[in-house]
Structure formats: C-alpha cells, structure tokens
Amino acid sequence: MPSIDVAGEFETIRRLFVPLAHPDYARGLMDDVAVLPSRSGFDLVLTKDAIVEGVHFLPNDPLDTVAQKLLRVNLSDLAAKGAEPFGYLLSCHWSERCGWPERGAFAAGLKADQKAFGVSLLGGDTVVTPGPATFTLTALGWVPKGRAVPRSGARPGDLVFVTGYIGDGWLGLQAAQEKLTLETERLIALVDHYRAPEPCLDFSIPVRDMATASVDVSDGLVADLGHIAAASRVGIVIDLEVTPRSLAGQAWFDTRVDEQAALEKLVTGGDDYEIAFTASPRDEAVLRREADRRHVPLTCIGKVTSGQGVTVRFAGQPVEIAAPGFTHG
Amino acid sequence: MPSIDVAGEFETIRRLFVPLAHPDYARGLMDDVAVLPSRSGFDLVLTKDAIVEGVHFLPNDPLDTVAQKLLRVNLSDLAAKGAEPFGYLLSCHWSERCGWPERGAFAAGLKADQKAFGVSLLGGDTVVTPGPATFTLTALGWVPKGRAVPRSGARPGDLVFVTGYIGDGWLGLQAAQEKLTLETERLIALVDHYRAPEPCLDFSIPVRDMATASVDVSDGLVADLGHIAAASRVGIVIDLEVTPRSLAGQAWFDTRVDEQAALEKLVTGGDDYEIAFTASPRDEAVLRREADRRHVPLTCIGKVTSGQGVTVRFAGQPVEIAAPGFTHG
Incomplete structure (x- = not known):
C-alpha cells in the first residue's frame, strides 16, 4: 500500500529537517532514534500533543504558523510545569495539499521558533495521509530534580x-x-x-x-x-x-x-x-x-x-x- | 470547531488509558506531562513512528493488533539500537469507526504488549479526526552511556x-x-x-x-x-x-x-x-x-x-x- 509520494520521505528529511536537527542528540536524523545523555540533578519532562486540520487549525491556515502552533502548544505544557524546553520529536502526516512549498513553509516556521525558544529537532517521521494534515509533537524539557509543578498541590487558602x-x-x-x-x-x-x-x-x-x-x-x-x-x-x-x-x-x-x-x-x-x-x-x-x-x-x-x-x-x-x-x- | 465526540477525551483516558499508566513517571495521566528521573550511567533513546489506516494498516485490521503493531514497530527501533524499552507516549486520532468497543480493543492490545515487553504508558493525547484513524507513538528506552549502536560504524571486512x-x-x-x-x-x-x-x-x-x-x-x-x-x-x-x-x-x-x-x-x-x-x-x-x-x-x-x-x-x-x-x- 504505497502512499501518495509528493515529495519523498528521505528527501523531505534531508532538505527540510536535517538543518533543524539538534547538533548532539539527533544523530543527523540518520538513525531513527535520538540519544539523550542523562543530566544529573534534573528530571526530564515530556509532553505530546497533536494538531489536526479542521479540528485544531483551519484548512486555510498557512503551514508556517501551523508548525509554530504545534510546537508552541507543547512548549506551553512544559512552561506550566516549570520545565525548560530543549528539543522535540515530530511526526508529519502530510495531506495532499502539502507539496514542497507548503513543507518548506512548515520547516521555516519551525526554524524561526527553534531560534526564539531555544529548541532543536531530535527525530520523528514523515508520511503522507489520505486524510486531513495532522502533526504530532513530543516536546522535552529539563527541570531540577523533583521540581516539576504538579496539578495536585493546591491547598485551601491559596x-x-x-x-x-x-x-x-x-x-x-x-x-x-x-x-x-x-x-x-x-x-x-x-x-x-x-x-x-x-x-x-x-x-x-x-x-x-x-x-x-x-x-x-x-x-x-x-x-x-x-x-x-x-x-x-x-x-x-x-x-x-x-x-x-x-x-x-x-x-x-x-x-x-x-x-x-x-x-x-x-x-x-x-x-x-x-x-x-x-x-x-x-x-x-x-x-x-x-x-x-x-x-x-x-x-x-x-x-x-x-x-x-x-x-x-x-x-x-x-x-x-x-x-x-x-x-x- | 468541536470534533465528533464519540467517547470523550477524558473518559477515554480515565477508563482505558489510566490503567496502563506507568506507576512512577506518568502522574496518573493527570498532568499533560511525564516526569522522568535521570538515570546515572545511561543514555535515553527515543524514537517516534506513526501508523495511518490505509497506509500502514488495513481498514479491516482489528484495533488490538493495530495498537500492538504501533508499539512494536517503535520497540523494534529501540531493539536495533541496543536499548531496553520501558515506556511510551501515545497520540490516538480516532476515526469514526472507533467507538467504545474499538477503543477498548486498542487498549487491550496495549495491555497485553505492556506485559510482554515490560513497558508502560507515560502520556499523550486523544482526539477525533475526520480522516483515517492514525496513531503516533514515542517509545523510550535506556542504554548504557555511549553504547547506542549507530548506523555509521560499519567497516570494510565486517x-x-x-x-x-x-x-x-x-x-x-x-x-x-x-x-x-x-x-x-x-x-x-x-x-x-x-x-x-x-x-x-x-x-x-x-x-x-x-x-x-x-x-x-x-x-x-x-x-x-x-x-x-x-x-x-x-x-x-x-x-x-x-x-x-x-x-x-x-x-x-x-x-x-x-x-x-x-x-x-x-x-x-x-x-x-x-x-x-x-x-x-x-x-x-x-x-x-x-x-x-x-x-x-x-x-x-x-x-x-x-x-x-x-x-x-x-x-x-x-x-x-x-x-x-x-x-x-
């Protein structure tokens, strides 16, 4: 069941995503995995949110801001926990409207936000879907050990x-x-x-x-x-x-x-x-x-x-x- | 733009996914994030792969095996790197065919595999999509520091x-x-x-x-x-x-x-x-x-x-x- 191959998985990764890769942990996006060293005295905070065309963004939204929304809604989860983001994994499910210009815009949106927020791409995958464009992101951040803010600590009087x-x-x-x-x-x-x-x-x-x-x-x-x-x-x-x-x-x-x-x-x-x-x-x-x-x-x-x-x-x-x-x- | 709410995001999480949650790191799936302590002497290996109905699995495939395929294709990436898996984050994009019985079958497939492979759910999200059912998973494993097997180490004579x-x-x-x-x-x-x-x-x-x-x-x-x-x-x-x-x-x-x-x-x-x-x-x-x-x-x-x-x-x-x-x- 080969999918519609507008731009090619490897070519998309090579041209658009390799320039966004984390210099130390992403292995040049050549290895299907990211390898992250432990950081003594810190906990790793992970969050994963998806956005779907027609549900979380509009079909006429430009793809640079779609990419930014995807990244930012995940960074928002880390911010609320007191974690400092440094990287993310990304799954792109391109719809038929996502040719090279759209994919390029998506990557450009990420590039701008990587600089703004101090994060880099760690890995992920890209496929073509017959449905609406869908993007999933797993964001990672560090927080000093034991200091991630819970939902469960509110006390009467606060x-x-x-x-x-x-x-x-x-x-x-x-x-x-x-x-x-x-x-x-x-x-x-x-x-x-x-x-x-x-x-x-x-x-x-x-x-x-x-x-x-x-x-x-x-x-x-x-x-x-x-x-x-x-x-x-x-x-x-x-x-x-x-x-x-x-x-x-x-x-x-x-x-x-x-x-x-x-x-x-x-x-x-x-x-x-x-x-x-x-x-x-x-x-x-x-x-x-x-x-x-x-x-x-x-x-x-x-x-x-x-x-x-x-x-x-x-x-x-x-x-x-x-x-x-x-x-x- | 509310989506079609067959079963409800929170209810799906509470009934089907909370029982699969990692006892220490997932915060009962109540907190949008997983918090993972550092493990001295080990690197964390992460991989992220998605599967789309009609591309990676067939529309008539039962959802318990769809869940297992999703988890296993990611565990396979970790195995090839020499990493020992322990957890995963999951995004479910349910299609219209995914009512309670199908979601239940999906969770049952995961439950069986969690036991078989020693992994637990760390977090993620669930949405309803107007397109084909799509599932994305980020798998995590430990490998002794510096020992993740690369793609780049083959030498003539091997x-x-x-x-x-x-x-x-x-x-x-x-x-x-x-x-x-x-x-x-x-x-x-x-x-x-x-x-x-x-x-x-x-x-x-x-x-x-x-x-x-x-x-x-x-x-x-x-x-x-x-x-x-x-x-x-x-x-x-x-x-x-x-x-x-x-x-x-x-x-x-x-x-x-x-x-x-x-x-x-x-x-x-x-x-x-x-x-x-x-x-x-x-x-x-x-x-x-x-x-x-x-x-x-x-x-x-x-x-x-x-x-x-x-x-x-x-x-x-x-x-x-x-x-x-x-x-x-």
Missing part, C-alpha cells in the same frame, strides 16, 4: 493566578472564521494569537519556584482549573469580572450587551496557552515583582477553598457554566 | 547479519489482502506477522555489545542496509540466495518459478522488524552462540566492502534492484 489574557484563543478562532467585527488591527492580533500563540516560557521559573499547582490554559480556563481542583481535591472560586482581557478582547467585550455571557465565552473558549496556577498568599508580592520585571501580565482571579470543583461567580453570585471547556474526543 | 526471517511483512500484507494461495496455517502466520510483528528485543543485548552498525528492517532489507552503507560510507554486498525464509516464506518461495524475482520481493518488501547489523568476523562465533542460546535465527547474508551502496547478487552476479524499499512520503 490564591489563583493566570498569566497574560484569557479569551484571545477563542476570539482568534472567531476572527479567523470572519465572524467578528472589530478594527482590522485588533482582528489581526487575534488571528495571530489563534494561529501562533505565545507559550508563557517567560514566567516558567517563578511558577516552578512558587506555584503549588499549575496547568496551561488549553481546554478553557474553567475546565483547566477544574483539572487542578480534581487533582488537588479542593474547590476553586473565581470571579468572572476580573478575567484579564487583551486590548482586542476588551474591544470585543465593549461591544457586548450581556457582560456575563461574554465573560463566560472568554473563560471557556480555550486555546489561550497561558499558565493558570495556585500559590500561597505569602508569595503574592514576589510573584507580582517577578511578573513586572518580565513584563508578564499577572492577575489574581480567585482562590482555593475546601470543597470541590470550580465555582464561577458574577457580581458576587455563583453562575452555572454549561460547557466549561473544549474536548477533543 | 560481516552482515540479519535476525529472524525476511519477507514475512510483505507476504503478510499480500495474505491479509487475500492475494496469496497457501495452506491456511501459513496464511494465518503471515497475517499475524503483518498485523503484529515481533520486535527482536531478545537479541538486542548481543547487538549492543557486538554490532558495529545496525538498523531495524522496516523499509525493506536492501533499503535499510542502504542506510547503514550511506551513514558508514562503505559498500555492502549481499547474496539473495541466503535470505532467511520462514516456513511460510519458504512455502511461498517453493511455488515461484522465477527465484530471483521472488527473492527480490522478499528483500524489498519491508515491514519485517528484524535487526540487520554489521559485526567483525571475530565476533561471529559469539554472536552465533548467543543466537542459539536465545533461539533467535541468525543469518550471515553478506559483507561490508570499501565503496558505496548495496550490491545485491544472485548466482554470484550483481543484479539491479528497481525499488529497494518502501517510502512513506
């Missing part, structure tokens, strides 16, 4: 923080689908965020040092905080009004009549790739100082309680959230 | 060995597609091999200790030896007649009129998942003793020369091979 802004992932999808009416500049910012979100690596070290539990916001803020609540066996209470909004998010919010409904959209939409975490109130001052120093917006959105689940409040009253987040089957 | 039998992968595909006429018992053996090949982990340690270069036979024996020849900058000469054949392979071969054409099919078909390697003639006696002791068939099929590329001989004369192996785009 505060709940989130980096950056919430809702731009969902708004970006609406913008990319031409469902939003906003100034062009705002629309572009939202589409850019949807296509190539920024993983919050800049705040990874304070999270590692001070968070009691953390998660990256991918499914939706409420759903992801629910993961912390479940793993930590605590309750979490957040106030919708303090949901941090970007300039574009605020511009959209200002056009809404039903504030509560609008805020619910923002906190359930997902694809934000910010870090949501819990920390002791006694670390708040240091966290805020670190955030200022790194120019990372940091917002306290609620607190940890005894009990269970996530309680979302608006105007001080609990509100019911029908679908707290996005699920991928 | 002998070329292969474990097991060559051609059953290709014959198995023909059998699964009902294109072969053989005794039922032979057909079953071939289909079984195609659907769930045996990675040659039993011979991994002798390969680690004595091979100068090695590769697993996935693309096709000639193509894979070509990878060793290219990486080692040597030539390789093999004789078609000595290609080791299983009982089923021999039964098929006995029905062929054109022996050379039949042997060419066997050495180019791929999907064998045996180990092809080079070693010094002075290690031959020990290799044969280790093979006997482990009940692993071991055949010397040729030798390493100066020069380049793979020369295939029949009746002592070089023959031209049109398509040395399978390429996946």
Whole structure:
C-alpha cells in the first residue's frame, strides 16, 4: 500500500529537517532514534500533543504558523510545569495539499521558533495521509530534580493566578472564521494569537519556584482549573469580572450587551496557552515583582477553598457554566 | 470547531488509558506531562513512528493488533539500537469507526504488549479526526552511556547479519489482502506477522555489545542496509540466495518459478522488524552462540566492502534492484 509520494520521505528529511536537527542528540536524523545523555540533578519532562486540520487549525491556515502552533502548544505544557524546553520529536502526516512549498513553509516556521525558544529537532517521521494534515509533537524539557509543578498541590487558602489574557484563543478562532467585527488591527492580533500563540516560557521559573499547582490554559480556563481542583481535591472560586482581557478582547467585550455571557465565552473558549496556577498568599508580592520585571501580565482571579470543583461567580453570585471547556474526543 | 465526540477525551483516558499508566513517571495521566528521573550511567533513546489506516494498516485490521503493531514497530527501533524499552507516549486520532468497543480493543492490545515487553504508558493525547484513524507513538528506552549502536560504524571486512526471517511483512500484507494461495496455517502466520510483528528485543543485548552498525528492517532489507552503507560510507554486498525464509516464506518461495524475482520481493518488501547489523568476523562465533542460546535465527547474508551502496547478487552476479524499499512520503 504505497502512499501518495509528493515529495519523498528521505528527501523531505534531508532538505527540510536535517538543518533543524539538534547538533548532539539527533544523530543527523540518520538513525531513527535520538540519544539523550542523562543530566544529573534534573528530571526530564515530556509532553505530546497533536494538531489536526479542521479540528485544531483551519484548512486555510498557512503551514508556517501551523508548525509554530504545534510546537508552541507543547512548549506551553512544559512552561506550566516549570520545565525548560530543549528539543522535540515530530511526526508529519502530510495531506495532499502539502507539496514542497507548503513543507518548506512548515520547516521555516519551525526554524524561526527553534531560534526564539531555544529548541532543536531530535527525530520523528514523515508520511503522507489520505486524510486531513495532522502533526504530532513530543516536546522535552529539563527541570531540577523533583521540581516539576504538579496539578495536585493546591491547598485551601491559596490564591489563583493566570498569566497574560484569557479569551484571545477563542476570539482568534472567531476572527479567523470572519465572524467578528472589530478594527482590522485588533482582528489581526487575534488571528495571530489563534494561529501562533505565545507559550508563557517567560514566567516558567517563578511558577516552578512558587506555584503549588499549575496547568496551561488549553481546554478553557474553567475546565483547566477544574483539572487542578480534581487533582488537588479542593474547590476553586473565581470571579468572572476580573478575567484579564487583551486590548482586542476588551474591544470585543465593549461591544457586548450581556457582560456575563461574554465573560463566560472568554473563560471557556480555550486555546489561550497561558499558565493558570495556585500559590500561597505569602508569595503574592514576589510573584507580582517577578511578573513586572518580565513584563508578564499577572492577575489574581480567585482562590482555593475546601470543597470541590470550580465555582464561577458574577457580581458576587455563583453562575452555572454549561460547557466549561473544549474536548477533543 | 468541536470534533465528533464519540467517547470523550477524558473518559477515554480515565477508563482505558489510566490503567496502563506507568506507576512512577506518568502522574496518573493527570498532568499533560511525564516526569522522568535521570538515570546515572545511561543514555535515553527515543524514537517516534506513526501508523495511518490505509497506509500502514488495513481498514479491516482489528484495533488490538493495530495498537500492538504501533508499539512494536517503535520497540523494534529501540531493539536495533541496543536499548531496553520501558515506556511510551501515545497520540490516538480516532476515526469514526472507533467507538467504545474499538477503543477498548486498542487498549487491550496495549495491555497485553505492556506485559510482554515490560513497558508502560507515560502520556499523550486523544482526539477525533475526520480522516483515517492514525496513531503516533514515542517509545523510550535506556542504554548504557555511549553504547547506542549507530548506523555509521560499519567497516570494510565486517560481516552482515540479519535476525529472524525476511519477507514475512510483505507476504503478510499480500495474505491479509487475500492475494496469496497457501495452506491456511501459513496464511494465518503471515497475517499475524503483518498485523503484529515481533520486535527482536531478545537479541538486542548481543547487538549492543557486538554490532558495529545496525538498523531495524522496516523499509525493506536492501533499503535499510542502504542506510547503514550511506551513514558508514562503505559498500555492502549481499547474496539473495541466503535470505532467511520462514516456513511460510519458504512455502511461498517453493511455488515461484522465477527465484530471483521472488527473492527480490522478499528483500524489498519491508515491514519485517528484524535487526540487520554489521559485526567483525571475530565476533561471529559469539554472536552465533548467543543466537542459539536465545533461539533467535541468525543469518550471515553478506559483507561490508570499501565503496558505496548495496550490491545485491544472485548466482554470484550483481543484479539491479528497481525499488529497494518502501517510502512513506
């Protein structure tokens, strides 16, 4: 059952991926494997996420940003755990639209991000699929031994923080689908965020040092905080009004009549790739100082309680959230 | 763009995958990441291969063997490098045919193989795809520091060995597609091999200790030896007649009129998942003793020369091979 061979597995690897290979661990991508030396005093943190055309990205998204989104959603998982990324393995399942120009764009997107985030390609494979283009990535990072931040460490009395802004992932999808009416500049910012979100690596070290539990916001803020609540066996209470909004998010919010409904959209939409975490109130001052120093917006959105689940409040009253987040089957 | 949610991402993980999770490193599959302690004196070997319905397995293949094939083709890469596998990350892209019974069969196949091969699930993700079912796996193994066998170490004068039998992968595909006429018992053996090949982990340690270069036979024996020849900058000469054949392979071969054409099919078909390697003639006696002791068939099929590329001989004369192996785009 030979597949449609547009560009050739070996030729794709040689021309496009060998230049991206890690200088020490990837064996020039000639060996089917990566070989990674142990690093004394560190744990290796691994995460694996896939993106599928029509599910996680749009059929008309350019492939350079598809590659960047793939890499960044995985780096976001490492950032939330306090790990410093250094490499990744990649499976490309090219669809029929992926000829040389598209594959070249994909590799160019990776090249730019490798430089931006300090990572290199370790290995993987490339095949042609009769279905939608699909890409899977395994990202690797180092964290000092025993220091990877769990989901399970939140304690009653902790505060709940989130980096950056919430809702731009969902708004970006609406913008990319031409469902939003906003100034062009705002629309572009939202589409850019949807296509190539920024993983919050800049705040990874304070999270590692001070968070009691953390998660990256991918499914939706409420759903992801629910993961912390479940793993930590605590309750979490957040106030919708303090949901941090970007300039574009605020511009959209200002056009809404039903504030509560609008805020619910923002906190359930997902694809934000910010870090949501819990920390002791006694670390708040240091966290805020670190955030200022790194120019990372940091917002306290609620607190940890005894009990269970996530309680979302608006105007001080609990509100019911029908679908707290996005699920991928 | 929510996907078709047949069974639910979290429910699939909770019901089917949490029971397969590594007890120490997987964090109960609750944390998006695996955290792996360093192992002093060892290197970590990683490999990543995907399988796509209609490309690497047939739409009517049962999902328990699809899961096993996925895991085993990756373990085969580790075996060829001399690494001992212990864990894997998994991305499942379920197609519409993957309801609960199919997902359950997939997990059951993994469970059986985890026990057989001493590995556990470390992490990954699950999504629903509108295209063909696709599964990607990253396998991890340990090898003593600096001892992972390269492709690049073959030297002129080395002998070329292969474990097991060559051609059953290709014959198995023909059998699964009902294109072969053989005794039922032979057909079953071939289909079984195609659907769930045996990675040659039993011979991994002798390969680690004595091979100068090695590769697993996935693309096709000639193509894979070509990878060793290219990486080692040597030539390789093999004789078609000595290609080791299983009982089923021999039964098929006995029905062929054109022996050379039949042997060419066997050495180019791929999907064998045996180990092809080079070693010094002075290690031959020990290799044969280790093979006997482990009940692993071991055949010397040729030798390493100066020069380049793979020369295939029949009746002592070089023959031209049109398509040395399978390429996946």
